[in-house]
Amino acid sequence: MLRQLVIRDVVLIDRLTLDFGDGLGVLTGETGAGKSILLDSLGLAMGMRADSGLVRSGQDSASVTAEFDLQGSHPALTVVEDAGIESEAGEPLIFRRTLKADGGSRAFLGGGAVPAAVLREAAGTLVEIHGQHDDRGLLNPKGHRALLDNFGRIDLAPVARAWTRLADLRSELDALRRAAADADRDRDFLDHSIDELAKLGPEEGEEQRLAEKRAAMKQFARVQDDLDGLAGLFTGSDGGLSQLRQAARRLERVAEAHPLLAEALGALDRALVEGGEAEEKVIAAQRDLAFSPEELDEAEARLFELRGLARKHRVEPDQLAELLDRMRDQRQAVDAGESRIAELERALAVAQSDFTAASEALTAARVVAASRLDAAVEAELAPLKLEAARFRTVVAAGDPGVSGSDRVEFEVSTNPGAPFGALTKIASGGELSRFILALKVALAEEGGASTMIFDEIDRGVGGAVASAIGERLARLATRSQLLVVTHSPQVAARASRHYRIEKSHGDEGTRTTVRLLDADERREEIARMLSGAAVTEEARAQAARLLETA
Numbered sequence: 001m002l003r004q005l006v007i008r009d010v011v012l013i014d015r016l017t018l019d020f021g022d023g024l025g026v027l028t029g030e031t032g033a034g035k036s037i038l039l040d041s042l043g044l045a046m047g048m049r050a051d052s053g054l055v056r057s058g059q060d061s062a063s064v065t066a067e068f069d070l071q072g073s074h075p076a077l078t079v080v081e082d083a084g085i086e087s088e089a090g091e092p093l094i095f096r097r098t099l100k101a102d103g104g105s106r107a108f109l110g111g112g113a114v115p116a117a118v119l120r121e122a123a124g125t126l127v128e129i130h131g132q133h134d135d136r137g138l139l140n141p142k143g144h145r146a147l148l149d150n151f152g153r154i155d156l157a158p159v160a161r162a163w164t165r166l167a168d169l170r171s172e173l174d175a176l177r178r179a180a181a182d183a184d185r186d187r188d189f190l191d192h193s194i195d196e197l198a199k200l201g202p203e204e205g206e207e208q209r210l211a212e213k214r215a216a217m218k219q220f221a222r223v224q225d226d227l228d229g230l231a232g233l234f235t236g237s238d239g240g241l242s243q244l245r246q247a248a249r250r251l252e253r254v255a256e257a258h259p260l261l262a263e264a265l266g267a268l269d270r271a272l273v274e275g276g277e278a279e280e281k282v283i284a285a286q287r288d289l290a291f292s293p294e295e296l297d298e299a300e301a302r303l304f305e306l307r308g309l310a311r312k313h314r315v316e317p318d319q320l321a322e323l324l325d326r327m328r329d330q331r332q333a334v335d336a337g338e339s340r341i342a343e344l345e346r347a348l349a350v351a352q353s354d355f356t357a358a359s360e361a362l363t364a365a366r367v368v369a370a371s372r373l374d375a376a377v378e379a380e381l382a383p384l385k386l387e388a389a390r391f392r393t394v395v396a397a398g399d400p401g402v403s404g405s406d407r408v409e410f411e412v413s414t415n416p417g418a419p420f421g422a423l424t425k426i427a428s429g430g431e432l433s434r435f436i437l438a439l440k441v442a443l444a445e446e447g448g449a450s451t452m453i454f455d456e457i458d459r460g461v462g463g464a465v466a467s468a469i470g471e472r473l474a475r476l477a478t479r480s481q482l483l484v485v486t487h488s489p490q491v492a493a494r495a496s497r498h499y500r501i502e503k504s505h506g507d508e509g510t511r512t513t514v515r516l517l518d519a520d521e522r523r524e525e526i527a528r529m530l531s532g533a534a535v536t537e538e539a540r541a542q543a544a545r546l547l548e549t550a
Helices: 035-045 075-082 116-124 141-151 157-200 206-235 240-257 259-289 293-313 317-384 429-442 463-476 519-531 537-549
Strands: 002-010 013-019 024-028 061-068 093-100 105-109 112-114 127-130 390-401 404-413 451-455 481-485 497-506 509-516
Touching (some): 035 481, 075 116, 127 429, 141 404, 157 317, 293 317, 519 537
Parallel strands (some): 451 481
Antiparallel strands (some): 002 013
């Protein structure tokens, strides 16, 4: 609830600090004293439009600070958290707005700078302002459905679950259908590509092996003549090894004639061993490098196919095998998608039926709650001098969603036989304020913002009607903090805290001040409201009676 309002240099107010309490607080004063300045100041702190005309003449800037006490996990704390501002549990939440004479403004929430829109969002969870020209709160049809649901204590969980299930299935089915449409366009391409790749049968690393093999075969083609010549030198009748063997046989016959001949025979034996090894290696190399021209042609043809398909699919040759597996998976997904679509379509039909049943049950509950609300509101109309008026809650077909398929709007008819219409279009200023009060009383159990402000709700009425308004405001104040700008002594007498707004003229110009009245001052102010400028003893006595009976 609103605990304190600090105003600096706003219009006729230079310095003002107001402390507020629980229950019903009223603000009274003569016409033109500056009651609207207070509401404009509070609106500025709540993030409303900043008008440079609010800055007091001769000053560079104005500021307004509003301090609120919060209980529990108040929705305003969520706004603070979303804005990235730290807050301490149990600490008051402070709104502050500064406004320069040139039109610039800054907004602060809980000590951190924020956009004015954040102030409005947080303030919307804390304060309701009801005036003759207010088009928010109860007058906004966008909130009527939630108000009815809270009044009727209607459980939205079944329809919310049904809608969530329905929406999830629709989303999944739409995505799958889009994927299936894309897959249908690619079906022929996938089939052709899979067939082409499967016939080729690419293997990982095959391109490198083929390239190495082709290079080896081409290299052998270049050295083949040299190898054949080498083989002839080793194995021919005139080859080196043959001649060495002949020389060894001759030395063997004469080796005993001289030691050197024996050594020469040993050297020849070693040469023959090494030469034999060389001959074996040459022959083995010939065998390993041997190929047929057809084999080279086959290797080159396959290498050409691998590289051609790789270029076609814009992958490396070694990735062709992986591509084939991936395309096969995509093709299977096309077939599986068709089966999944059919499955989802069946599930969607069930979900649609479930949502329809849940929303029809919700509609029925709303119709019952609407009848109760209509009766509750109409019971309040006669005491508020609206006995000819009628109120109804329209529950009509709307767009389906998480809250069902209903559109809810409050409508009134102010005269017998007159058509029903929206509150703002049918009711006059005074009637509108009283309709709002009747609604708030009927919806009292629903709760709402912890602070409600009524601006001249009693304009144009008096006597028993003003008393009825005061009684209902006092009743509301047992559940919420109420601040009421009033001209009615009957309403003022019901207050738990009474503030007088005064305008004074001096050497420094005109000033507006606000005072919290004590018991005697309060009786005097109510007497003034009863009798006008000249307060009579009779008015004082009547004021005392009003205070006693309030």
